[in-house]
Every structure is written in C-alpha cells, then in structure tokens.
Amino acid sequence: MNFLTIFARNLKQGPQTEAFPLGPAFTPERLRGRIEFNAATCEGCRICERVCPANAIRFAKTPDGMTFDCWHNTCVFCGNCEFYCPTDAIHQTNDWDLSHVNADKFDMVEHGLIPNQTCVECGATALNTAPMVKNAKPPLSTEEYAEVRARCPKCRAKYLKNRKVPA
Amino acid sequence: MGLIPNFKNIATRSPWIYRINAGSCNGCDVEMATTALIPRYDIERLGCQYCGSPKHADIVLISGPLTVRVKDAVLRMYEEIPDPKVTVAVGVCPISGGIFRESYAVLAPIDQYIPIDVNVPGCPPRPQAIIAGVAKAIAIWRERL
Structure with missing residues (x-):
C-alpha cells in the first residue's frame, strides 16, 4: 500500500522541476x-x-x-x-x-x-570619501559627520583632535 | 521547395549539447551535469540533450581556462563540431581566466582561439544561470540555422 501514499503525495505536490526559464526561479x-x-x-x-x-x-x-x-x-x-x-x-x-x-x-x-572636493578649511583638493570615524568616542552627530566629510584628510585629523568631548 | 521550411521547423526544436572541458576544475562541469541530469532543472524541457560525440552537437558548452596542455585537443574537438554551432562559455575561467588569469599555464580568455557567442559568468554559475545562457544560445542558434 506504500506506493499508493507516494502516488497520492506526488499528485498533490506536482512536479519537482523548477519553472525557470518559463517562470521565476527560486533564489535564496x-x-x-x-x-x-x-x-x-x-x-x-x-x-x-x-x-x-x-x-x-x-x-x-x-x-x-x-x-x-x-x-x-x-x-x-x-x-x-x-x-x-x-x-x-x-x-x-x-x-x-x-x-x-x-x-x-x-x-x-x-x-x-x-x-574630488575642495577642503572647506585649507582649500586643498581631496577625495570626498566617507570619513573613518567608526571608533570616535562619543560617536559623531550628523552635523559633525558632514563637517568632517567636507575636509581633507589632514584637516579631518585636526578636527577630530580638537573636537570638544563632554566629560 | 515546400519541404525545406518544414525540415527547418523540426530541426530547430532540439539542439543537442556537447561539453568541452578545457582544463576546468570540475566545478562548472558538475553544475552542467546537474543542469541536465536531475529533474529539478531538467534542460530537456528546452529540447536540449547531452550527446557523447562532437559530430552530433549543435551547442557547445566550454568550461575551464584553456590550459596550454589541453589547447590542441580542445581546438581539434571544436573543429569536429559541424556548423552552425553556438558556443557558450560557462564560468569565469573561459571568459577572462578568473583566479587563474595571467598564469603562464593558462591561455584565457578563450575567445582569442574559439569564437564565443554567449558568456555565463559565475564560479561556478548556478544551474538556473546555465539554463538562461543556453536559452540565449538557442535563440542565436535559430537565427543561424
């Protein structure tokens, strides 16, 4: 009788073949x-x-x-x-x-x-990359981030050094 | 005269596929075998079937970066496939060399020796990606016939 359960299951499930390229493909x-x-x-x-x-x-x-x-x-x-x-x-x-x-x-x-961008502090030409401030403590606010980003690498370092850290 | 278009319609239904391993690591070959042999992907819905002899082939799947040692054999085999044939490069190796690029033992990209029609990048590509490439190849093959 086992073959009947398999037969019923297969009728219910339908074919195992994926519909692609005639339909959408399964994508994890x-x-x-x-x-x-x-x-x-x-x-x-x-x-x-x-x-x-x-x-x-x-x-x-x-x-x-x-x-x-x-x-x-x-x-x-x-x-x-x-x-x-x-x-x-x-x-x-x-x-x-x-x-x-x-x-x-x-x-x-x-x-x-x-x-490229022009540094707002010294006027040098530098890349407009995202600043490396992952480890800055406390984390930078959105305005501070924009200010850091507008500077060249040297002025960024200066800005972060002189940043007022609340005690 | 009336027979020729009929023959054409019948012939364009079932391209036969032949695989050439040009020094592949076997990853793409396993995916190609999967594409054809297991019912989940079942490339025979498109009328394709793997054949054992290059003389029966219509679509050629090439994997591997064309190593120096295997070059002559691959070119000889490719010559044996009758025209019109469509060539599909499977995996990044035949397309650009992949991680073997700029090696002294590898002659990739393969399209400087063999005219390639469709590229399927991936390392290895998914079976579905190979099916998509073969579907493109069938479209090209129908135009050529």
Missing part, C-alpha cells in the same frame, strides 16, 4: 551573486582591491576623483570584499543571472566614482 535570500558598490559610503581604503583573489576590483585615480571598477566576468563571488569592507560600501546581491552575449563582455562592470 543570501545567495552570493553580483557585487554592488555604493560610492557614497566608501572610505577609499582599497582593502577590497587587496583581498580580491581574482583581481576583479580595480581603483584608478582620474582627474575627477577615484574610480571603482568590478568586472563581473572575473569576480568569483567569494565575498571577501564585503567581509573586509569597513563601511559596507560593497554589498553582494543575490542577482545570479549574469549571462550575456559575447559583445557585451566588457560592459559587465560595476562602476563607481568617488569625486
């Missing part, structure tokens, strides 16, 4: 897929370039600022960059459908630009 939420880069929260420390085993990530200095490029056709989805990123500027999405025709081979790039 934490699947390691395409890299996403957010230039606004990048500190410019370049640790992701250093830890990338496939050299998929490359930073370059241009007249406009520092560019970030991740070529998806070399990325092995290891997740090192997300793990080591101090500000979560790199995020691994669960987008896995990267198949493309060969003509688009070199367009499969995640591009980001950290623009």
Whole structure:
C-alpha cells in the first residue's frame, strides 16, 4: 500500500522541476551573486582591491576623483570584499543571472566614482570619501559627520583632535 | 521547395549539447551535469540533450581556462563540431581566466582561439544561470540555422 501514499503525495505536490526559464526561479535570500558598490559610503581604503583573489576590483585615480571598477566576468563571488569592507560600501546581491552575449563582455562592470572636493578649511583638493570615524568616542552627530566629510584628510585629523568631548 | 521550411521547423526544436572541458576544475562541469541530469532543472524541457560525440552537437558548452596542455585537443574537438554551432562559455575561467588569469599555464580568455557567442559568468554559475545562457544560445542558434 506504500506506493499508493507516494502516488497520492506526488499528485498533490506536482512536479519537482523548477519553472525557470518559463517562470521565476527560486533564489535564496543570501545567495552570493553580483557585487554592488555604493560610492557614497566608501572610505577609499582599497582593502577590497587587496583581498580580491581574482583581481576583479580595480581603483584608478582620474582627474575627477577615484574610480571603482568590478568586472563581473572575473569576480568569483567569494565575498571577501564585503567581509573586509569597513563601511559596507560593497554589498553582494543575490542577482545570479549574469549571462550575456559575447559583445557585451566588457560592459559587465560595476562602476563607481568617488569625486574630488575642495577642503572647506585649507582649500586643498581631496577625495570626498566617507570619513573613518567608526571608533570616535562619543560617536559623531550628523552635523559633525558632514563637517568632517567636507575636509581633507589632514584637516579631518585636526578636527577630530580638537573636537570638544563632554566629560 | 515546400519541404525545406518544414525540415527547418523540426530541426530547430532540439539542439543537442556537447561539453568541452578545457582544463576546468570540475566545478562548472558538475553544475552542467546537474543542469541536465536531475529533474529539478531538467534542460530537456528546452529540447536540449547531452550527446557523447562532437559530430552530433549543435551547442557547445566550454568550461575551464584553456590550459596550454589541453589547447590542441580542445581546438581539434571544436573543429569536429559541424556548423552552425553556438558556443557558450560557462564560468569565469573561459571568459577572462578568473583566479587563474595571467598564469603562464593558462591561455584565457578563450575567445582569442574559439569564437564565443554567449558568456555565463559565475564560479561556478548556478544551474538556473546555465539554463538562461543556453536559452540565449538557442535563440542565436535559430537565427543561424
């Protein structure tokens, strides 16, 4: 009688085959897929370039600022960059459908630009990176953060040193 | 004259797939086998079937970064596949070299030796991604036929 229970169960469940490509595919939420880069929260420390085993990530200095490029056709989805990123500027999405025709081979790039800015204190040209203030005590308020961000690295250090810390 | 379009319609329903391992680590090969052999992904819904001989193939799946040692064998095998054929590069290795890029033992990217039509990046790509690539390849193959 066992075969009858299996038969009934199979009738109820339907086929095990996934509907893809005729329907949506099952995608786990934490699947390691395409890299996403957010230039606004990048500190410019370049640790992701250093830890990338496939050299998929490359930073370059241009007249406009520092560019970030991740070529998806070399990325092995290891997740090192997300793990080591101090500000979560790199995020691994669960987008896995990267198949493309060969003509688009070199367009499969995640591009980001950290623009140059003029320091509000000394007037020097520096990158508009997110400041490294994770360990600042007490934590910076939103206004303080914006003030630190508008400065060059030297003036940032000065600002943080001279910051009035309430006792 | 009336028969030829009919033959064309029948022939474009079922492309046969052939796999070439150009020095792959076997990760992509396992995913390709999974794509075809287990009922969950079942690529035969698209009319595709793996064949054992390159002379019967329509769509070629190539994995691996094309190592120096295997280059001649791969090129010889590729020559044996009748035209029109569509080539799919599976995994990042044939596309760019992946983690083996710039190695002395590896001739990647593979498209400097073999004309590639569709790329499926991933290390390895999911079975669903391979199915998506094969679906693109079938579209190209129908145009060529």
